[in-house]
Amino acid sequence: MKEQVKETIQYLKKKGVSYADIRRTQRLSQNIKVKNGNVEALSQNEDAGFGVRVLYNGVWGFAASSILTPAEFKRIANLALEIAKASAITKKNEVILAENEVYKDKYVSKFRIDPFAVPVNQKLDLLIRSTEILRKHPKIKVAEASMNFFKTEKIFANTEGSLIEQMIVESGAGAMAVAVEGTDAQWRNYPNSHGGNLGTMGYEFVEELKLLDNMERVRTEAIALLSAEPCPSLETTVIISSEQMALQVHESCGHPIELDRVLGTEISLAGGSFMTLDKLRKLRYGSSKVNITADATVEGALGTFGYDDEGVKAQRTDIIKDGLFVGYLTSRETAPVLGQKSNGTMRADGWNRIPLIRMTNINLEPGDANLEDLIADTKDGILLGSNKSWSIDDKRLNFQFGLEIAWEIKDGRLTGKVYKNPIYTGITPEFWNKCDAVCNRNYWKVWGVPNCGKGEPIQTMHVAHGTSPARFHKVQVGVSK
Amino acid sequence: MIGKDKIFSLISPIIKKSAADQTEALLINGSGGVSRYANSTIHQNMFETNSKVYFRVSLGKKIGVASCNSLTKESLNSALNKAIEIAKNQKDNPLFTGLPKKQAYEKVKTYNKKTANFTPQQRAKEIKKTFDKAAKYNFDVAGAFSTGDAEIAVLNSNGVACYQPTSSAGINIIVMSDTSSGYADGLSRNVDEIEVEKLAEVAIQKCLDSRNPQGLEPGEYDVVLEPTAVAALLEWMDYIGFGAKSFQEGTSFLSGRIGQKIMDEKVTFYDDGNDDKSMAFPFDFEGVPKKKVNLVEKGVAKGVVYDSLLANHDHSQSTGHALTPDSPDRALALNLFLKNGDSNVKKMIESTERGILVTRFHYINGFLDTNNALLTGMTRDGTFYIENGKVKQGIKNLRFTESMLRAFSNVVQLGKDRKLVASWSTDVGCISTPAVLIKNFRFTGKTEF
Numbered sequence: 001m002k003e004q005v006k007e008t009i010q011y012l013k014k015k016g017v018s019y020a021d022i023r024r025t026q027r028l029s030q031n032i033k034v035k036n037g038n039v040e041a042l043s044q045n046e047d048a049g050f051g052v053r054v055l056y057n058g059v060w061g062f063a064a065s066s067i068l069t070p071a072e073f074k075r076i077a078n079l080a081l082e083i084a085k086a087s088a089i090t091k092k093n094e095v096i097l098a099e100n101e102v103y104k105d106k107y108v109s110k111f112r113i114d115p116f117a118v119p120v121n122q123k124l125d126l127l128i129r130s131t132e133i134l135r136k137h138p139k140i141k142v143a144e145a146s147m148n149f150f151k152t153e154k155i156f157a158n159t160e161g162s163l164i165e166q167m168i169v170e171s172g173a174g175a176m177a178v179a180v181e182g183t184d185a186q187w188r189n190y191p192n193s194h195g196g197n198l199g200t201m202g203y204e205f206v207e208e209l210k211l212l213d214n215m216e217r218v219r220t221e222a223i224a225l226l227s228a229e230p231c232p233s234l235e236t237t238v239i240i241s242s243e244q245m246a247l248q249v250h251e252s253c254g255h256p257i258e259l260d261r262v263l264g265t266e267i268s269l270a271g272g273s274f275m276t277l278d279k280l281r282k283l284r285y286g287s288s289k290v291n292i293t294a295d296a297t298v299e300g301a302l303g304t305f306g307y308d309d310e311g312v313k314a315q316r317t318d319i320i321k322d323g324l325f326v327g328y329l330t331s332r333e334t335a336p337v338l339g340q341k342s343n344g345t346m347r348a349d350g351w352n353r354i355p356l357i358r359m360t361n362i363n364l365e366p367g368d369a370n371l372e373d374l375i376a377d378t379k380d381g382i383l384l385g386s387n388k389s390w391s392i393d394d395k396r397l398n399f400q401f402g403l404e405i406a407w408e409i410k411d412g413r414l415t416g417k418v419y420k421n422p423i424y425t426g427i428t429p430e431f432w433n434k435c436d437a438v439c440n441r442n443y444w445k446v447w448g449v450p451n452c453g454k455g456e457p458i459q460t461m462h463v464a465h466g467t468s469p470a471r472f473h474k475v476q477v478g479v480s481k
Numbered sequence: 482m483i484g485k486d487k488i489f490s491l492i493s494p495i496i497k498k499s500a501a502d503q504t505e506a507l508l509i510n511g512s513g514g515v516s517r518y519a520n521s522t523i524h525q526n527m528f529e530t531n532s533k534v535y536f537r538v539s540l541g542k543k544i545g546v547a548s549c550n551s552l553t554k555e556s557l558n559s560a561l562n563k564a565i566e567i568a569k570n571q572k573d574n575p576l577f578t579g580l581p582k583k584q585a586y587e588k589v590k591t592y593n594k595k596t597a598n599f600t601p602q603q604r605a606k607e608i609k610k611t612f613d614k615a616a617k618y619n620f621d622v623a624g625a626f627s628t629g630d631a632e633i634a635v636l637n638s639n640g641v642a643c644y645q646p647t648s649s650a651g652i653n654i655i656v657m658s659d660t661s662s663g664y665a666d667g668l669s670r671n672v673d674e675i676e677v678e679k680l681a682e683v684a685i686q687k688c689l690d691s692r693n694p695q696g697l698e699p700g701e702y703d704v705v706l707e708p709t710a711v712a713a714l715l716e717w718m719d720y721i722g723f724g725a726k727s728f729q730e731g732t733s734f735l736s737g738r739i740g741q742k743i744m745d746e747k748v749t750f751y752d753d754g755n756d757d758k759s760m761a762f763p764f765d766f767e768g769v770p771k772k773k774v775n776l777v778e779k780g781v782a783k784g785v786v787y788d789s790l791l792a793n794h795d796h797s798q799s800t801g802h803a804l805t806p807d808s809p810d811r812a813l814a815l816n817l818f819l820k821n822g823d824s825n826v827k828k829m830i831e832s833t834e835r836g837i838l839v840t841r842f843h844y845i846n847g848f849l850d851t852n853n854a855l856l857t858g859m860t861r862d863g864t865f866y867i868e869n870g871k872v873k874q875g876i877k878n879l880r881f882t883e884s885m886l887r888a889f890s891n892v893v894q895l896g897k898d899r900k901l902v903a904s905w906s907t908d909v910g911c912i913s914t915p916a917v918l919i920k921n922f923r924f925t926g927k928t929e930f
Binding site: 031033038039041042043044045046047048049059060061062063064065066067068079080082083084085086087089090091092093119120121124128141142178180182183184185187263264265266267268269271274352353354388389390391392393394395397398400402421423425427456457479 | 545624844
């Protein structure tokens with residue numbers, strides 16, 4: 001298949017393209033879900049194909065196919081050229097790509113246990129036992145536990161001479177209890193909402209989650225939420241959990257720093273960004289406690305890879321430095337706007353999609369606080385648990401998050417009082433400037449987000465966020481009147 | 482397109498030779514293109530051809546599912562054998578009573594040759610017309626125009642053998658000035674019914690009318706929701722409440738409320754996959770014919786949609802709403818309708834003393850409190866203040882946080898004309914809805930533009 005890719009690149013060169021690349025991708029995935037002790041889903045999928053991207057007379061064309069014959073490679077290459085010619089009907093400017101090194105390399109993500117070699121029975125046993133613990137209360141109507149595994153193999157070649165092979169293995173698991181009473185349903189997840197946690201690791205990642213050790217707490221909290229008071233509506237101090245900070249970073253920083261979005265090319269679906277070019281190195285995005293990086297090299301994180309889908313090497317970039325906005329996520333097409341080279345964030349969610357600027361691991365760097373000290377230092381406040389809902393405007397300013405659970409803080413301690421249906425809301429830079437503490441590396445965890453959506457047709461990307469709990473003052477909790 | 486005969490002759494022998502007790506194959510094949518544009522130029526232009534075949538097999542009550550996207554006999558047999566291997570390692574599923582049996586399907590027209598063969602050049606020429614119109618006002622245009630075809634076949638060892646070709650064309654257009662934006666969208670099985678220039682004019686007018694928007698404090702306002710805005714609410718209501726899974730789990734806003742009046746009597750939601758005024762599709766992904774299902778009738782909660790396994794849980798029959806075998810949601814209302822009334826947007830505005838006209842919503846989320854269908858989201862691309870029966874001015878965007886049980890209890894008028902709005906998959910369905918006038922809709926936040 002590598003030879004076919006190389007031959008097609010040569011063919012496109014002869015056709016006079018100014019640039020072309022081909023990605024041949026093969027992905028194996030497995031999904032297992034157990035609900036109330038029964039196996040709800042157990043499926044395996046194999047997906048393979050190739051995509052050809054050409055730059056011809058300064059405009060793009062892209063075509064892709066799941067048919068892996070030599071004739072189809074040629075047909076799709078010609079089609080990509082034809083599509084570029086159609087793009088030229090509305091051409092305004094010439095696409096110019098930032099320079100990039102030529103790589104001939106192989107990258108394999110680090111993993112210890114191949115998740116596809118672990119017997120299905122072993123996986124089912126862990127999931128069934130997890131749901132059995134969750135179900136030990138009559139008000140738990142749904143006890144669900146799941147695992148997801150992916151093995152992606154890519155061959156990338158371009159007309160500049162790069163030839164890169166990658167294999168990336170990803171694993172994840174999680175569990176959820178839904179407690180129901182009358183028309184009230186409350187749920188708790190472990191280790192995080194929306195399917196648990198995932199990493200670029202093998203089955204060892206699942207083992208390290210220690211699902212069984214946490215099921216009793218999850219069940220107890222879900223039950224407690226049924227009789228909890230609704231979260232009051234007020235302006236107060238909040239300490240946001242590490243897992244919710246991941247989504248806060250994702251929505252209010254990760255997306256608005258995508259330079260394609262800033263330049264307007266994602267406006268039709270996902271929207272634009274308030275972090276416009278004039279704000280670079282001028283916008284006081286957050287307080288001096290806020291440091292955010294984009295780092296595709298964090299070992300084991302879900303947004304980690306060797307090279308992006310333009311053949312740019314994975315790297316680490318400062319985004320927010322001591323509160324100041326200093327960097328974007330860029331591509332070879334967009335980086336020249338800043339007079340820079342790409343920082344390697346172009347990824348497609350499959351062979352049949354055009355690469356877009358995507359988050360890698362967008363991390364809130366650890367601060368110097370202890371969580372216990374922060375709570376002790378908070379007279380009145382709320383500790384916010386893991387995410388339940390998320391929404392933000394199309395320039396990423398007004399956000400609202402819903403949480404599964406919140407805990408009351410009074411006179412420097414957690415009182416034990418639990419709130420249901422908590423919500424908090426704010427305006428992005430105002431909110432981050434209210435941050436007065438970020439917890440230290442002991443509390444820092446990396447959370448995989450496997451469902452980041454962008455593009456048309458929609459592309460679902462695997463990204464991650466390393467975060468610690470952080471404290472913010474004067475935050476609107478509940479819905480403002 | 483592969484065609485019915487070739488698909489059946491490829492898949493049938495594999496099913497016949499299967500070592501499983503029962504075997505089902507779902508084949509989805511399609512080709513299509515999407516031209517995306519921004520800053521009044523096409524910046525992403527793509528074509529894709531892809532297939533997917535799911536094998537679902539049973540060994541007694543043990544079920545295995547495996548899929549592949551290659552149509553070689555070797556790959557198909559490999560996927561089938563993987564499904565059997567998975568089934569062997571499975572536990573019994575007590576709800577499984579066998580794959581669906583052979584049934585008759587409604588004949589609906591779902592394919593248009595011109596749409597299927599629409600070229601990137603043709604899309605580009607249509608798109609350029611919008612750029613030219615907007616350029617007269619120095620406005621920029623963004624959006625996406627997609628055209629393509631698909632064919633879906635379900636075959637199983639109980640005699641199910643159904644096939645349907647489809648086509649679809651969809652466009653969205655955002656026109657932008659320095660201070661405002663306007664939006665319009667279109668969807669059809671027939672590309673000739675997408676009136677690109679008219680849609681561009683609508684988006685341009687909204688952009689013109691909403692220039693220099695004023696801030697408005699959040700609070701309760703009467704709202705005129707255009708169909709695209711209503712569809713965004715309905716899409717989330719479907720996701721959290723109209724499928725049997727959430728209903729049985731107790732998280733649906735219909736759970737425990739069947740037979741109760743939960744909305745205004747003017748409100749009727751139903752799903753009808755055979756109504757070709759919408760993006761009809763006659764069977765579901767396990768080959769069960771689509772049945773019309775009343776979800777909410779004259780404000781009274783009536784029911785939810787089922788696949789065969791979820792139906793067995795409730796000792797009921799599948800309504801023909803199964804999703805693909807790997808879908809966690811199992812069954813959703815993919816051809817959702819809100820019954821129309823006799824009004825229109827103009828009349829709704831004229832009868833509003835103080836309110837807001839919403840073109841569309843952005844980034845709705847419905848997980849806040851699913852039992853009360855509490856949704857939140859932002860307005861975008863054309864939000865206007867109405868005063869004394871007239872649109873007074875464009876306003877900056879607002880956040881709403883509102884229970885749909887409350888909102889649809891406060892419906893005052895429903896439009897006569899319904900619009901098709903793209904939803905989960907335009908191959909097999911969409912949302913058909915009129916505009917709606919709702920009293921006292923809750924806006925809870927504001928933004929800076």
